[in-house]
Amino acid sequence: MSYPVARAAASVLLAAGGVPLAALGQTTDGADAPRLAPASTLAPVVVTATRTPEALADAIAQTTLFDSQDIAEASSRDALGLIALAPGVQVTRNGGPGASSGVYLRGASSAQSLVLVDGVRVESAGLGAAQLSQLMLDDLDRIEVVNGNVSALYGSGAIGGVVQIFTKDGGRHAPRFSAEAEYGSYHTQRQQFGANGALDADARTTFNVTVSREKTDGFSAIDPAIAPNANPDANGYLNESVAATLRHAFTQDWDGGVRFLQSNGVTSFDDAYGAPADLNDSHNRVRSASVFANGRLTGRWTTHFLVAEGQDRANIEHNGVYTSRFNSANRQYVWQNDIRLAPGHKLLFGYEHLDQSLDSDQFDAPDRHVNSVFAGYVGRAGGHELQANVRRDQYSDFGGANSYYLGYGYNVDAHWKVVASYAESFRAPSFDDLYYPFSGNPSIQPERSHSAEAAIQYASGGLGVLRLTAFETRYSNLIDYVADGGGFYVAQNVGRAKVQGVEGSWAGQVGATGVRASFTFQNPVDETNHQDLTRRARRFASLSVHRSIRAWRVGGEWIVSGARSDYDSTLAGYGVVNLSARYAITKSWYVDARIDNLFNKDYELAYSYNTPRRGAYITLGWRQL
Template identity: 35%
Template sequence: MRIATSHVRLAALPLALSVCWPLAASAQANPSLASTVVTANRTAQALADLVADVSIVDRATIERSGAVGVADVLARLPGVQIARNGGPGNATSVFLRGAESRYTAVYLDGVRLDSQATGGVQWEQIPLSQIDRIEVLRGPAAAVYGSDAIGGVIQLFTKKGEPGKPAVYAGVGLGSHRTYRLEAGVSGRTGVDGAVDYALGIDKERSEGFDAQPLRLRAPTASTVNHDADGYERLSGNARLGLQVNSAHRLDATLLMTKLNSGYDAFVSPAAAPVDDRNDHRLRTAGLTWSAKWTDAYTTRLQVTDSHSRYATNPSYYRSETDLRGYLWQNEYRIGAHLLSATLERREDALENGSIDRDRNQNALALGYGFTSGAHALQLHLRRDDDSEFGGHTTGSAAYGYAITRQLRATVSAGTAFRAPTLYQRFSEYGVGSLEPEKGRNIEAGLRWTEGASSVGVVAYRNRVRNMIIFGAAGPCANDFGCYENVGRAQYEGITLSGNHQVGNVQLRASLDFQNPKDRDTEKQLARRAKRYATVGADTQIAGWTVGAEVQATAKRFDNAANTNVLGGYTLVNLYTSTQVARDIMLTARLDNLTDKDYQNARLYANAGRTVWVGLKWAPQ
């Protein structure tokens, strides 16, 4: 029996990083990833002009990672930690710079994802197989995106058709725990001058999984938990269609659907007749966008989006359904080095959960100003949201970047943010109708050095949240067990170091986070978040093979607010390789947790031990 209970030895990591430090580059500065990003200001922007802390993950990186979930890919990025109640398919939290999972605004092809029950996206619902690109913005962005973006924004994108003949692919993969995946798709362009682009994809994956709460981890009160393996089965598909009407007008439509059934362990299961507890997830997203360029200076974007998230359990029955509808009209006017923007947005939220059948709406006006010239870059944003339940709220942000030299760039920014209470927090038996929005205030500064393919970045930040909604003792709600209340205060502060560099044929990358996510009233460390964590990786080409290794390390965490339940620190070593075994066939293989480390990032819940994955993908050239 091996349970990680001691501190991970991270003291040596700064020394290891110092070896790579002058050789490193942050993900946001790697020009091979992309030339533009859209997440920072909700509009396409050159990487060189960014004054925000952004990371980008492309499809090649996703495939090389061998990850089975979006959260697993995010956990390899600077400033990101995750916690999961068992294996893939179970409840997953993503902490961006230590902030609560609900403090990250998440979009898929521009469609907002959220739960009006728990608050925040249900990460296990999102099929990684359909994701082509990920953009992560660290830092508040409510002045651009409205409610939810206290800790940051994560944008997910599906594949888009590219010029040339239709690109067809099919793949199969096999892994530990009798895991398999089948996938197929096609994308391309057709019509006069390739005016129509399309992408279709479908994916089926299944795993027998492992016991989420094995006997070695169970508390005496949980001795009757079922001993079964908690596997999962997922079917997902997406479609994306674009029409370039003419040189000035374009239409885009997206659709994604996924169905996930996964096993979990309830707190009590009859010993004589153990219950097979199951999660039943459904996710559907759809979006329609009209982009217009009226003059060389003036462009508009009109968008309608819809998402439906359903979560149910059986045989212990529970069901919660969230529907989100969005309307966006964005206007941009460029005058030389100046970019002016004005956006009208309407959001409609609805929740069905037990006796709750409620809805609300938010109307917003957002104004933006951008300036880029020579060594200077400036971004200013102001937004007013009017909520049908709690009234109006104003947020703002300012960011400035200055190129000290051709290679060295400094940035500073400040911003306010908020998150409206969920419908469940206000109208369930534990709810309080008078709850107010949670409010955040952030300041940060960064320095980035870039020379060719080499770059080094450092960002220091402090984000304070008040009116934090927590579950407390009995109060003005209908339940004597406890009620939601606006009494919490939290502080998320830290420093992120990141970089990469190519030495000969070897690509090096590294990140190191020092942070202190704490409860400002008790000075205790917030649950399930470590104060130190790091990732170091390298890959190279050898005789036609891509060969790589990465190390993920984290210090201890606590599983409770009182900081009495310790989750030990751990270090994971992962290996991966890929090669073209035939002209149109790619082989990928991955070995995760090489040392078979036994660790937890949620108390009493196991993670996978040593696992192997091998995949073949056919994609005619």
Template identity: 35%
Template sequence: MNIRIKPLAALLPVLLSSPSGAVELLATLDPVIVAATRQPTRASELVADVSVIERKDIETASHAATLGELLSREAGIEFSREGGRGASESVFVRGTNTSHTLVLLDGLRVGSATLGTTALNTIPLSQIERIEIVRGTASALYGTDAIGGVINIITRSGKEAPRLELEAGGGSHGTYQTSAAHAGQFGDFRYALRVGADGSDGINAVRNRSSAAYNADRDGYAGDNLSLNLGYAPSKAFQVGGHYLQSRTETHYDASWPTANADWRNQHLLSSMGAFAQVQPLSFWQSTLRVGRGTDKSVNRPGSDFGVEKDSFVTIQDQFSWQNDFKLPVGNALLIAERLEQRVEASQSYALTERSINSLQLGWNGNYKAHRLQANVRHDANSQFGHKNTQTLGYGYQLADAWRIAAGYGTAFKAPTLNDLYYPNTPFVGVGNPSLQPEFARNREVALHFESNNHRASLTYFRNNVSNLIQWEETSPGSWFYTPKNVGQARIEGLTLQYRAQYGDWQVYGNLNYQDAENAETGKQLTRRAQQFATLGLTHRIGAFDWGGEWHGSGQRYDDAANTRELAGYGILNLHARYQLEKGVSLFARVDNLFDKRFEYARSSTTNYGNMGTVIFAGIRYTLK
């Protein structure tokens, strides 16, 4: 790959030259992050490439957005969807596959063990307090799947005086969104109960009439969700807590089976529940026990013309973790023992329905004078694939008060999913391959950071080589029958520039991304990944009024391994505003894709998927303390 560094490097001093009278950045621009080390650490003290989405970011800019759309604003993350909102969403972190990103909910795995991905469209933004994003290999911290990165979603809990929260909104395409919550803290006890519902009449997801899947209807969705979060902390040396989240959706989609122009329904249930107990036996030792279960259920049914269930898949992931943190004279150490059990219950027969992984991890991170260090090693004993060892090593150095550098090396692996291995032989779909081997990755990166009172900027170079890449391929052209193979190696190389600053009542942010994500065996670009994409935005506060705009653009992509189906590049402009009517009452509005740009996130060999076009959404929020 031939990346031009000069244009990006030239931008850095320009971005950093600002009025000396600019006010200090909000403290949230140097947030405390857990996901990068599994210990609370300031972002400026990390060597990993990280970012955080706070609740205030969600409330000011994302009332009508989905989780996938929200994540796509962040550096290094691309987004794809087959149709309108409510349809299945995918994100690609640093050019890796969707299944190469580990998604956690309150620190626990959530998603499908058959697909190896998480249904992001089923996780409502109303339930989220913050999102921590780690870019780069992280298997030495979390085990299988973390080849491209980790997304840790933290749900909302009660941390303030008890309050009632109500929110309702509506907009284009019959879109609606409602939520209600009561949350707060009484002495040592905290609680949060939240419920919500959302949906849309949708759009016709299939655009081309020539497709056998074309159906002249609107492919909408409807969903509901609830969560309960409890905690009890009588002292700093002891606390317990737990959470439960459930989200249900029903999405319409078009298909060409069992007859042309068929209308189908996907009913999806995603749930996560967990509990923890944390004690501090000694001043330098903290111990945490955590147990949890993630459930993903997907049922596909033909429309009323057929009226019978076609297939269903339920995957359950039971998790146990015992983490011990030690404060040392220099830095912090951790020792973690974990167990993961996965099983599938399906309407079709799988050759194997259960597997498990036992893990042991050691880690250390800390600062010494101008030096920053992080080291992690992990051993995973997989019931199918034996023993795997992974490592992460990072180093940073403070060059001057505002300038620092960081470099890292890490390895990661991903075990084949149960679908990859054992998907039942199904006409016009395919069959699994029990001979598959795990994917393995080696990642290298180096970064330059600038961090002052009113600016945050970074320039990161990364290179990730993935061997034994798993790819589903047609057994013969036009057969519509697929099977997975270890096709060789993917080589992913790129540069990312990030910037965020506060200028009085103005805040500006953005990221520019250049990458080459290719199959090293064929030289072809990996599907649905662009070589350039970017986000640029600003927000402004005038008394009780907040407003802002955001532009997001992407270069061309391909939707097939042979690079014959081109997806054209696009650029869209979004606007948002919020007005505080009185204490506890605010109005909000958002316009997505202001200029009604028409483009495709995805396309199959016979089907072109549409997008939402311009979407207007507005609502009201009420808080009573």
């Protein structure tokens, strides 16, 4: 078994509070308001694609928004399951809830797709990837997924794109409370309590607090018919999380506050190379804590400050004894400035400092320090749109790297738009790549990529946003683990890969029915070994439909995937259907019911690992009006 398999088995400023008061519902300056077509189309506002607020329909990069309604209707209870509905996204799980997982965005690996929580990096410094399966939807307000190469905005790890997760904010109303209790298959129990509102009469100070707990007995993670040494007992999961936000408006032009999210998970897992009676638990934590301030220096110039720390912890317990520890910390200091040059034209520039450290009992690694400067321009004139970004990252352990992004859009009329973009970016080696015993290589260099895409988009108040995108990303200097002749696999810059494809997406309405649909056809090729990239399907799609019928809200999801290679095996294609319904008992009380895997499909997301069979769940909820 190669090193990456063994290790995996063992183990924005604006987003962080950033847009000054009232900003996430509209732009901060009327002169810069998006100008495309009907207002109902433009109501959703996103920030990840440019680091500034813009209408979803105006984004040049392919951007998916999952808002609070999507989160409420999701069959999944964690962030990983929800983003599987986005175009270009595939997910894997090594078992049930909380298990080791992966996300592949346009064929990029988990380490090549950046995850932010309120603008804060929360990835493992060792693996270079974040634990999305530990982030529960109860704590979240919305998720934005940007497909494509945007390292010029966010630095290393954004080759495939960015998944940005936003926690809940307070409201400008008297404090309100909510609660939910759920029970279902595998003896699953979930409780959630929330409170949010204003602490003063003029709503200058707002807050939100959410706490949740989920416990499930689960199922056996590994099929003992494939791995006889795996423990056949069920593998359970316990998650306890809290999210909190406090924001205060000091003046009309200045506000600031704090955000906090912590999710603790204990996951029982199987070891295919252990003994049938072994008990293995992974104690995991994802934490994001930040202090932010936003202000207007002049009528045209706003500035934003962020001081934050993101943590990733993974401690393994084997038969009651802790056997490994991997605790990462990402400390960030960000200063961003937005200047309105003229109506429809905005310049942004800033500085970011990152201190990254790893505390492990498996190996020692020096702290990493990164100094970054970035600049960008977003402009609209007539039917033309332009986005240009450049970034320089200087690393303490291997030197510097530059990233570029150039995107252009042309509005043919009030509804149709064509766009094209080109980007160059990089991924810094992880601490495991550099320093892990016998396999790390301190002399390796960053992975590089070159990406191009072209798209056509239709947006209207009636149908929503439809988009068809053709893309290509070429990877060079890829880090692979090569046999050294002495029985070890050592990290080397020897890989080349190419991912070409077409993806389509639609998020909108057909009458009273909300529809979200996507498909991806791609050609993810490892050009070094002349084979498909591991765990990437050539064809996959999803469909989500929800409709309100008086006191009812009913819906369903259909997720399909073609066959995928998984090291020395092939995973068969699959299709999974989930159904849900909500009934409003009163204006405050409601009951939810859902059936996952309606047709009891037996399928794999990773070789030898089981997935849940048909399950039924019911939730009783209350919210103060």
